[in-house]
Amino acid sequence: MALDPKFQAALALHRFGFGPRGDGIARISHDPREAVLAEIEAPNAGRIENSNLLNSGEAARAAYNFRQERKAKRLAEAAQRDMANNAPNIAEAPEQPKDMAKDMAQNAPAGQQPKQQPGLPQQIYLEEAKARADAAFAANIGFAERLVWFWSNHFCVSADKGPTRALCGAFEREAIRPYIAGHFADMLLAVESHPAMLIYLDNARSIGPDSIAGLRQHKGLNENLAREILELHTLGVRTGYTQDDVTNFAKVITGWSITPLKNGAPSAGEFNFNPRMHEPGAQTIMGKTYAESSVGQGRAVLRDLAQHPATAQHIATKLARHFIADDPPSALVERLAKRFHNTGGDLKEVAKTLVTSPEAWAAPREKLKRPGEWLLASLRASGLEPKDVRPLIQAQNLMGEPLWRPPAPNGFSDNNAAWMDGLAQRLDIANRFGQRVPTQLEPDALVEVSLGPLASDETRKTVKRAESRSQAVALLLMAPEFQRR
Amino acid sequence: MNSLHAPSRRELLLASGALFAWTYLPRVARAEGRDPRFLTIILRGALDGLGTVAPVGDPDWLSLRGDKALALEGAHAALPLDSMFALNPAMPNFHRLYKAGQAIVVHAAATPYRERSHFDGQDVLESGLPKPGAADTGWLNRAFSSIERGGRIDSKGKEAFAVGPVVPLVVRGPAPVVSWAPPRLPPASDDTMMRLLDLYRHTDPALAHALEERMGLAAIARAGGISQDPANPAAKRAGVAQVRAYFAEAAGSAAKFLAREEGPRVGALAFDGWDTHANEGASDGRLAQLLGALDGAIAAIETEMGAAWRETVVAVVTEFGRTARINGTAGTDHGTATVALLAGGALKGGRVVADWPGLKPTDLLDGRDLKPTTDLRAVLKGVLKDHLRVADDALTNKIFPGSINVHPADGLIA
Numbered sequence: 001m002a003l004d005p006k007f008q009a010a011l012a013l014h015r016f017g018f019g020p021r022g023d024g025i026a027r028i029s030h031d032p033r034e035a036v037l038a039e040i041e042a043p044n045a046g047r048i049e050n051s052n053l054l055n056s057g058e059a060a061r062a063a064y065n066f067r068q069e070r071k072a073k074r075l076a077e078a079a080q081r082d083m084a085n086n087a088p089n090i091a092e093a094p095e096q097p098k099d100m101a102k103d104m105a106q107n108a109p110a111g112q113q114p115k116q117q118p119g120l121p122q123q124i125y126l127e128e129a130k131a132r133a134d135a136a137f138a139a140n141i142g143f144a145e146r147l148v149w150f151w152s153n154h155f156c157v158s159a160d161k162g163p164t165r166a167l168c169g170a171f172e173r174e175a176i177r178p179y180i181a182g183h184f185a186d187m188l189l190a191v192e193s194h195p196a197m198l199i200y201l202d203n204a205r206s207i208g209p210d211s212i213a214g215l216r217q218h219k220g221l222n223e224n225l226a227r228e229i230l231e232l233h234t235l236g237v238r239t240g241y242t243q244d245d246v247t248n249f250a251k252v253i254t255g256w257s258i259t260p261l262k263n264g265a266p267s268a269g270e271f272n273f274n275p276r277m278h279e280p281g282a283q284t285i286m287g288k289t290y291a292e293s294s295v296g297q298g299r300a301v302l303r304d305l306a307q308h309p310a311t312a313q314h315i316a317t318k319l320a321r322h323f324i325a326d327d328p329p330s331a332l333v334e335r336l337a338k339r340f341h342n343t344g345g346d347l348k349e350v351a352k353t354l355v356t357s358p359e360a361w362a363a364p365r366e367k368l369k370r371p372g373e374w375l376l377a378s379l380r381a382s383g384l385e386p387k388d389v390r391p392l393i394q395a396q397n398l399m400g401e402p403l404w405r406p407p408a409p410n411g412f413s414d415n416n417a418a419w420m421d422g423l424a425q426r427l428d429i430a431n432r433f434g435q436r437v438p439t440q441l442e443p444d445a446l447v448e449v450s451l452g453p454l455a456s457d458e459t460r461k462t463v464k465r466a467e468s469r470s471q472a473v474a475l476l477l478m479a480p481e482f483q484r485r
Numbered sequence: 486m487n488s489l490h491a492p493s494r495r496e497l498l499l500a501s502g503a504l505f506a507w508t509y510l511p512r513v514a515r516a517e518g519r520d521p522r523f524l525t526i527i528l529r530g531a532l533d534g535l536g537t538v539a540p541v542g543d544p545d546w547l548s549l550r551g552d553k554a555l556a557l558e559g560a561h562a563a564l565p566l567d568s569m570f571a572l573n574p575a576m577p578n579f580h581r582l583y584k585a586g587q588a589i590v591v592h593a594a595a596t597p598y599r600e601r602s603h604f605d606g607q608d609v610l611e612s613g614l615p616k617p618g619a620a621d622t623g624w625l626n627r628a629f630s631s632i633e634r635g636g637r638i639d640s641k642g643k644e645a646f647a648v649g650p651v652v653p654l655v656v657r658g659p660a661p662v663v664s665w666a667p668p669r670l671p672p673a674s675d676d677t678m679m680r681l682l683d684l685y686r687h688t689d690p691a692l693a694h695a696l697e698e699r700m701g702l703a704a705i706a707r708a709g710g711i712s713q714d715p716a717n718p719a720a721k722r723a724g725v726a727q728v729r730a731y732f733a734e735a736a737g738s739a740a741k742f743l744a745r746e747e748g749p750r751v752g753a754l755a756f757d758g759w760d761t762h763a764n765e766g767a768s769d770g771r772l773a774q775l776l777g778a779l780d781g782a783i784a785a786i787e788t789e790m791g792a793a794w795r796e797t798v799v800a801v802v803t804e805f806g807r808t809a810r811i812n813g814t815a816g817t818d819h820g821t822a823t824v825a826l827l828a829g830g831a832l833k834g835g836r837v838v839a840d841w842p843g844l845k846p847t848d849l850l851d852g853r854d855l856k857p858t859t860d861l862r863a864v865l866k867g868v869l870k871d872h873l874r875v876a877d878d879a880l881t882n883k884i885f886p887g888s889i890n891v892h893p894a895d896g897l898i899a
Contacts, residue, residue, distance in 0.1 A: 416691075420691070423696050424700070427678065427696075431673035431677065443604060459684060462681075462684045466603065466680070466760075467530030467760030468529035468757050470529075471676075475680060478681050479684065480684075480689035483692065484689075
């Protein structure tokens with residue numbers, strides 16, 4: 001690596017992290033590669049320590065109670081309206097829901113009108129989003145966080161699906177973050193047994209046709225999760241599995257469900273293997289027969305899928321595409337796949353292989369940053385802490401990458417073509433940034449801090465000649481060197 | 486905005502850099518039975534003074550700017566101010582005020598800054614310091630706090646209720662400041678887009694292509710699908726309507742706050758977009774459109790001030806002027822002297838204040854710029870002194886340090 005170390009430092013920050021913050025380029029110039037690697041060697045790599053955030057069970061129960069209270073309140077209001085309209089007939093409008101509403105209003109954070117208060121699931125969503133933005137903002141480089149974002153998108157859930165809104169943050173903290181430097185099989189098991197995923201891909205209600213519940217209710221399988229595990233989460237599409245494999249796998253994971261919320265059990269809303277829903281018997285998937293062993297049967301299939309060569313290839317390709325190029329160098333993909341396979345899916349080793357591969361540093365900077373990534377890079381470059389996360393959420397919505405709300409289970413695209421259209425929206429956001437950045441910031445200095453040796457003469461000139469500081473900031477954030485990595 | 490309300494935390498956070506900010510100036514000169522209001526509008530990007538107020542009586546004017554020169558005849562006839570000067574035809578409101586004695590043009594004026602960097606020039610304009618540098622307070626805020634220290638105003642109960650994320654430098658400083666921004670922020674200006682497109686064309690054709698396509702679509706959308714051609718005038722006018730609405734809303738809202746009995750008395754706002762390097766269009770293009778929007782903003786201030794208009798002064802200032810001649814791309818480059826516009830019922834107006842330097846090649850600064858003959862600080866000192874009753878020593882030592890030889894302009898205020 002004969003390149004100028006400062007150039008490499010700036011490249012590392014943009015390609016593997018969220019861009020420079022403060023004197024970030026200088027800080028890692030002595031050994032940029034080592035600095036990137038250090039972030040996944042850290043013992044808590046990827047984790048968020050924040051005791052205020054609810055775990056998924058707590059969040060599910062709180063959101064459930066909130067919905068029940070709101071429903072009761074509406075009923076009470078309807079009853080009161082009826083009573084007013086038709087007083088002699090209806091005498092007993094329950095008083096309790098009104099008090100609940102009052103309690104909720106009193107619990108609202110100071111200074112906000114209860115009327116404007118978002119619902120509890122949205123509040124939880126916002127707190128989780130804030131914690132996520134803070135982690136990316138605070139990171140030295142942000143490689144561990146970028147891996148979190150990558151895996152969270154690979155194993156995406158959507159806040160728009162039923163009661164998932166309150167759970168998507170907890171899902172990422174519980175099923176993704178602990179494993180980004182761990183083993184793929186462990187992440188896979190955590191993801192596929194997480195309530196958010198079981199709701200998102202409909203497995204919570206999938207019932208074995210010959211299970212106790214199936215025989216009694218005449219309900220049956222939902223193949224959604226089983227198919228997406230094979231097609232999206234592990235092997236990849238067209239890798240040899242058949243419809244029978246999908247169906248049999250769906251049978252294997254029947255009973256992977258959630259403790260019902262309505263009975264008020266202490267573990268309500270948490271993962272529960274329900275043997276009454278589970279299809280009994282052995283199942284054959286991709287030529288291998290898995291004996292009946294209740295929840296263990298599904299775990300055995302997932303462990304085998306995690307070790308399958310097609311999975312190694314699939315993950316290697318996606319990682320290289322995300323970090324390096326739409327059409328990544330095959331030598332790099334092969335190296336990553338081999339490392340994945342040889343280490344039994346050790347994700348830390350795979351990430352290290354990525355960072356130490358020459359292609360990862362030599363590839364031209366062509367990848368368009370994804371909107372959320374670019375937003376964080378802009379915050380870091382301009383030193384604006386994400387104090388209120390709502391404008392960020394709005395900006396991501398505007399740019400077509402709404403947080404934890406992918407349009408489909410394959411997540412947001414990692415191809416440049418998908419994001420080119422949003423360039424004009426980015427310009428509007430950059431314009432707002434320009435208006436908010438403290439005016440003491442010298443545009444020249446900002447170019448040095450955020451791009452350093454990556455900045456072309458044209459970009460320097462364009463920023464320098466801007467008619468105002470705010471325009472200079474907007475142009476810098478829109479410069480090709482800041483958009484691409 | 487139909488009703489005034491305290492900006493919520495959310496609005497402040499969404500605010501795109503204090504487009505309007507003010508300090509609470511309580512009852513200055515109440516003892517005199519006056520309750521003056523002062524608003525300054527910063528035009529960022531360097532306003533072409535000659536394209537705003539043209540020296541139509543100068544024999545060298547037409548040869549200097551040729552067919553780009555504003556003239557008293559033709560399709561876009563300039564509005565006569567006196568025997569020497571005429572106003573850009575896009576500013577009928579300002580012209581009406583001028584005729585009514587409520588507007589003043591100061592020409593060939595400049596700050597002490599003599600280089601040509603926007604950022605440094607804006608620093609000098611807003612800080613009130615003789616040189617660019619690390620300034621964190623502005624002359625308007627220091628003027629305000631000096632009145633306070635003099636004990637001539639009563640500021641109790643007038644604590645600012647919030648500080649916006651970004652406040653123009655001119656009002657930053659020790660005195661409490663709050664900011665407000667219109668709920669709808671302006672989209673990136675055509676100028677910003679063109680600069681970006683130019684950068685992309687030189688460095689990244691794929692991004693250039695993507696941006697061009699989006700700009701074309703946006704123009705069509707703005708025009709309501711009338712035209713497929715992004716260069717179509719109908720599409721352009723729709724974009725201008727947006728700018729006009731934005732200027733008027735920002736300025737009108739500022740005036741509403743200032744007009745209130747218990748409201749602030751001093752404020753500042755900033756409008757971008759004046760850096761007209763190419764296709765300036767003083768008579769019927771971009772500059773005319775921007776000046777039209779500015780004219781609308783001044784009208785909105787007059788309307789929203791209501792009865793308080795007669796105690797109001799609005800000062801429109803910019804960091805420097807532009808080259809006297811038109812450049813090779815039908816625009817003007819960074820120059821030196823320019824105009825400052827004053828409007829308000831408190832003025833003794835209907836005059837152009839200028840020590841005209843002439844336009845012959847030897848008259849021009851460095852052979853290219855209108856030569857500054859009036860120090861902008863003299864104008865501002867005159868307004869602060871006679872309108873807000875700021876003391877002389879504060880003006881010279883604290884508000885515009887190093888301006889001992891710059892005497893406050895007399896007789897601007899009625």
